[in-house]
Amino acid sequence: MTINYLGSISADDLPAIFTKFFLEPVSVGFPSPANDYLESPIDLNQYLIKNGAATFLIRVSGDSMIHANIGDQAILIVDRSIKPKHGSIVVASLDGEFVCKRLQLRPRLCLLPENPKYEPIYVQHGQDLDIMGTVTAAINKFE
């Protein structure tokens, strides 16, 4: 068998998870009294995603939805299985481009921005509009 030299590794170079699994000595003392009460840590997926197969993440570019608390570069959680209603925030494809806007069905079909700097988009006859899905949450990162 040939042994290929991989170089040496130090604990500082490894992500925390490996340090935990492979470099920590195994202690054989008194078992932790918390062992019987172990619960899994809080999982953000569980909070944010109801239907994984139908959920897609989309990044926002621009500030047209800033008053709906969706900033530039926010990540949208888009669930395709939720039927959009009047007033839902949706991701739609309009003339070959994705847009995130509030859906208005009455009195006239319209995509409303949430920033007075932008004009509402009234969908004209012959324009290609396709609702991709309903936005159920947005993640804004501050740091």
Added chain:
Amino acid sequence: MNLLALVDCDNFYASCERLFRPDLRKKPIVVLSNNDGCVIARSKEAKAMGIKMGVPWFQIKKAYLAKGGQVFSSNFALYGDLSNRVMHVLEGMVNNIEIYSIDEAFLDLHHIQNSNHAYEFGIHCRNIVDQWVGIPVRIGIGPTKTLAKIASHVAKKKVGGTGVFCLHESLQIEHVLKHLPINEIWGIGRNLSRRLNDLSIYSSYDLMKMDTRLIRSKFSVVLERTVRELRGEQCLAVQNDREPKKQIIVSRSFRERTGDFNQLKPLISNFAVRAGEKLRHEGQKCSQVSVLIATSPFSKQAQYRGFHSIQFSNPVNDTRSILAGANQALQDCFRQGYAYAKAGVLLNQFSHSSVIQRSLFNDLHQSFYQKQNEDLMRCIDLMNAEGVQVYYASQCPGQALPMNKKMMSPKYTTSWLELPTAK
């Protein structure tokens, strides 16, 4: 009647490419094989332009692009994720499902007795997959797998249809089979259809009417089963536990030919490393590693195809052993003076990794280190999966021929850096 359904994603790779590119609706799309060699998928529009499956990209490139065609390098991260989503949705709809390939699955519909209900279920299923994942599917329903496959074929051919076809009444089955050439039947290839044609069997109906004993004695049990399935006798059940893989192949063809051993070696090492990862992922060990190198069949230069296998005394799943074997095999089959265009590593003769088969001469020393070696492999696999690239020396990172994937779309669903954007 016990019915089952075949769900088949329409032009799957092309549909995937279109999902996050609404501007490509109704545009012709082709997807190329690894290294942009040849066409492996076509949208409906590309098919209508006369682009054939498997045609080398360089042959059609100019004319296709001039007509406004779109082209993509294959993006298996995207296709794999979307396939998982489709299968997940289907798994939620029936109890028993067999994932047959990346874009096909058989569903057991035994809970639906009435064929009208089966048809309605098909429509529902198609709508849900389209709504939730955004991938169009067609659905063929029938009493056997072979007939369900034919029904899906009918659904595809029907212009302006619902994408769902249920094949269950005997008169209707007869009618469809009379118009279906035998090479369209599941599992009947070109050679077999030629041999059947020699016996004046042309349509699927002709085949269905054949004596099963004659078919078995002249051909095989497999073909006899096909005949029975055409008659509506269920011979193949929907199996959700697929047999484990029996072979792992990692191979590529590369645009830039090379006759240099020192360029081929890191390439083979890369394939061996990838094959080793796949092997451990399957929970298997292999007893044989083979290397294939070949010149291009499209080239006018001298042709050569080299193949050599190395046998291990004990089943292995350690990349270092696989690398040693692959490098030895490469040395054995390499010939000077050829312009190689394709190379590959094959792993064979699998046994389950928990089964330890000690050879007579297996020394204690080796088994002592076995645990450590397994841990090392697990650690390296984890690190590579997390994006911390660990290389083996013979891979010569940076020196290997880069893969040609110039036209790959973003990994929209599997990478934070490549998410689709909305304004």
